[in-house]
Amino acid sequence: GDSVTQMEGPVTLSEEAFLTINCTYTATGYPSLFWYVQYPGEGLQLLLKATKADDKGSNKGFEATYRKETTSFHLEKGSVQVSDSAVYFCALGTNAGKSTFGDGTTLTVKP
């Protein structure tokens, strides 16, 4: 079945550090890929998405590229801020109407 594997956390970085959170997936067909962010006490918010191979999703300084050859969708940001502290979820959606979420990676950014 479909699955999403995320880099285990927690991840702790200093402000202005470079961020990478790894995500790989297994799916039949050609899924859409997503990163969601969950701030403390809130629901998940869509951060960025990519719907086909080689697409790059970007938002708020975050970006991720849909790599079909490596079945990956790694999240990156060049310079993190304290306000980026949150839980990040990688997810996929298939044409069959199913969505699968990763376990989430907790990011803490220290000043």
Place this chain on the structure above:
Amino acid sequence: DAGITQSPRHKVTETGTPVTLRCHQTENHRYMYWYRQDPGHGLRLIHYSYGVKDTDKGEVSDGYSVSRSKTEDFLLTLESATSSQTSVYFCAISESPGTGVRFGYTFGSGTRLTVV
């Protein structure tokens, strides 16, 4: 400007009691979903609805039932709560399955349920 609200936000209940969680949307979206979030398991789908009175099971539906009598409301009921149902419950909406899997879902803020 929240298009989706969940109630209550927090609840503590005793084992064996019935509990109902409510999800209310103002977006007029046809599809609504209930997920639970647990450490090490990410989000898992409990039930979903594709229209008024039309519902189906997700991957972890045992012990849960749902109802949708109006487009805007989707209720999740734990008939007899157990400690294993202690979790954070999220409601999500999408215009269609295709919209959800291609463009993402809109999530509510969650209900933290503790069963003691």
